[in-house]
Amino acid sequence: NFMLTQPHSVSESPGKTVIISCTRSSGSIADNYVQWYQQRPGNAPTPVIYEYNLRPSGVPDRFSGSIDSSSNSASLTISGLETEDEADYYCQSSDNSDRWVFGGGTKLTVL
Amino acid sequence: QIQLVQSGAEMKKTGASVKISCKTSGYTFAHYLIHWVRQAPGQSLEWMGWINSANGNTLFSQTFQGRLTITRDTSASTAYLELNSLRSEDTAVYYCARFVRQQLVPWGQGSLVTVSS
Numbered sequence: 001n002f003m004l005t006q007p008h009s010v011s012e013s014p015g016k017t018v019i020i021s022c023t024r025s026s027g028s029i030a031d032n033y034v035q036w037y038q039q040r041p042g043n044a045p046t047p048v049i050y051e052y053n054l055r056p057s058g059v060p061d062r063f064s065g066s067i068d069s070s071s072n073s074a075s076l077t078i079s080g081l082e083t084e085d086e087a088d089y090y091c092q093s094s095d096n097s098d099r100w101v102f103g104g105g106t107k108l109t110v111l
Numbered sequence: 112q113i114q115l116v117q118s119g120a121e122m123k124k125t126g127a128s129v130k131i132s133c134k135t136s137g138y139t140f141a142h143y144l145i146h147w148v149r150q151a152p153g154q155s156l157e158w159m160g161w162i163n164s165a166n167g168n169t170l171f172s173q174t175f176q177g178r179l180t181i182t183r184d185t186s187a188s189t190a191y192l193e194l195n196s197l198r199s200e201d202t203a204v205y206y207c208a209r210f211v212r213q214q215l216v217p218w219g220q221g222s223l224v225t226v227s228s
Binding site: 033045 | 158170172206212214216218219221
């Protein structure tokens with residue numbers, strides 16, 4: 001099966017913009033939807049982006065998603081960083097048999 | 112509101128089995144798949160499989176093929192995960208979640224399974 005590789009950690013200051021990447025090891029990133037989940041310590045994950053770039057209701061428009069076929073990767077962009085955005089972020093996609101894969105997760109620190 | 116409430120923490124011996132329940136409410140159970148995801152301490156999320164709540168069809172990660180069973184009881188609006196031949200690496204929080212248009216939402220509160228010899 002394929003893997004989704006994320007940076008282990010990123011950090012940025014409040015008010016700034018951060019981009020978290022998610023690179024697919026095999027198969028095209030454009031062939032299967034990519035979702036992003038936020039997980040705060042001690043809590044279950046919640047979706048922040050689905051179907052590459054759609055936001056669930058209640059997720060602020062500071063969160064956006066995109067894909068880049070040339071690098072076979074997806075990205076989660078969070079602009080106007082707030083301290084409450086500090087969390088772990090996971091990308092997720094599937095193969096053509098509908099088996100899912102999660103990325104290794106990225107710890108976002110807002111300092 | 113829509114809720115998924117899971118059974119409590121379990122402590123198991125190596126080689127034993129564990130069965131976790133996920134009781135749903137607030138929506139029509141048969142209309143949505145239920146996925147299971149686990150998270151070992153300090154580790155990433157790991158997808159385990161899903162069940163079609165309407166017809167009971169399942170799909171598993173190949174990692175768990177042969178050790179994992181996912182079932183449901185439509186009369187109780189409840190899904191179940193059973194993992195056999197437990198090893199220490201199976202120590203994790205196990206989550207169920209409802210699948211809605213590519214998203215898992217909401218998630219259960221998680222069930223901690225601790226495996227030791």
